[in-house]
Amino acid sequence: MPAPILLYHQIDIPPSRRTPFRSMVVHPHAFRNQMLWLKRLGYRGLSLREAMPYIRGERTGKVAAITFDDGFLNVFENALPVLRELGFTATGFFVVSQIGGSNEWDRVIGVPEARCMSAAQLREWAALGNEVGSHTLDHVHLPEQPADEARRQIVRSRGMLEDILGEEVLSFSYPYGQEGERCRRMVREAGYRYATTTRRGSAGPGDDVFGLPRATVRRNDTWLHFLKKCLAGYSSAPASMD
Numbered sequence: 001m002p003a004p005i006l007l008y009h010q011i012d013i014p015p016s017r018r019t020p021f022r023s024m025v026v027h028p029h030a031f032r033n034q035m036l037w038l039k040r041l042g043y044r045g046l047s048l049r050e051a052m053p054y055i056r057g058e059r060t061g062k063v064a065a066i067t068f069d070d071g072f073l074n075v076f077e078n079a080l081p082v083l084r085e086l087g088f089t090a091t092g093f094f095v096v097s098q099i100g101g102s103n104e105w106d107r108v109i110g111v112p113e114a115r116c117m118s119a120a121q122l123r124e125w126a127a128l129g130n131e132v133g134s135h136t137l138d139h140v141h142l143p144e145q146p147a148d149e150a151r152r153q154i155v156r157s158r159g160m161l162e163d164i165l166g167e168e169v170l171s172f173s174y175p176y177g178q179e180g181e182r183c184r185r186m187v188r189e190a191g192y193r194y195a196t197t198t199r200r201g202s203a204g205p206g207d208d209v210f211g212l213p214r215a216t217v218r219r220n221d222t223w224l225h226f227l228k229k230c231l232a233g234y235s236s237a238p239a240s241m242d
């Protein structure tokens with residue numbers, strides 16, 4: 001049965017109107033309600049690592065993978081307590097050069113500053129059963145990079161995360177959802193087991209594990225939008241620039 005892989009960025013009070021990418025900031029109350037909905041609908045919210053056997057069709061069960069791109073501190077502060085309360089786990093994809101820093105990569109387009117988790121918070125995130133994945137070193141547009149630099153972003157970020165965690169890092173998320181044949185190959189060769197895009201859809205056994213589709217949850221999604229994103233067979237549509 002295909003499983004939804006939900007994609008969140010920030011869980012916080014949304015910034016003022018006309019702020020770029022405001023739709024990527026989901027209010028903590030909305031996030032809590034969405035997780036309660038999942039539970040009520042009989043879903044188990046799991047990290048990508050734990051959800052993969054279901055996505056591959058090796059196990060059956062009603063699961064939704066929960067992922068957070070960028071490694072924001074507000075996810076640690078506002079989402080983690082909800083996940084713990086409901087017995088859910090999730091995957092965080094970290095911008096490794098900004099661990100303990102902020103969303104520098106977003107600032108050039110006018111996104112307000114938001115802090116990223118520190119190494120200690122990342123370790124706590126993992127110690128509580130959540131997964132740590134890579135989102136490159138610097139949140140670069142991978143297809144635009146020379147091969148050496150793209151490989152460095154993919155390989156080095158994994159090594160640094162493994163040094164912080166003391167365990168293997170299996171998952172990767174392409175910044176801006178931008179990827180292609182070359183990126184997928186580099187990610188596979190670097191030792192990751194699976195990677196997520198921003199292509200819309202539910203993930204199933206027919207998907208390339210290095211190009212898994214996700215469902216982006218946005219600030220103004222109604223519960224009906226959310227429900228649709230959770231339902232298996234959520235229709236495919238062109239990739240968005242998240």
Ligand SMILES: [Zn+2]
Pocket residue numbers: 069070135139175176242
């Ligand atoms: Zn990102």
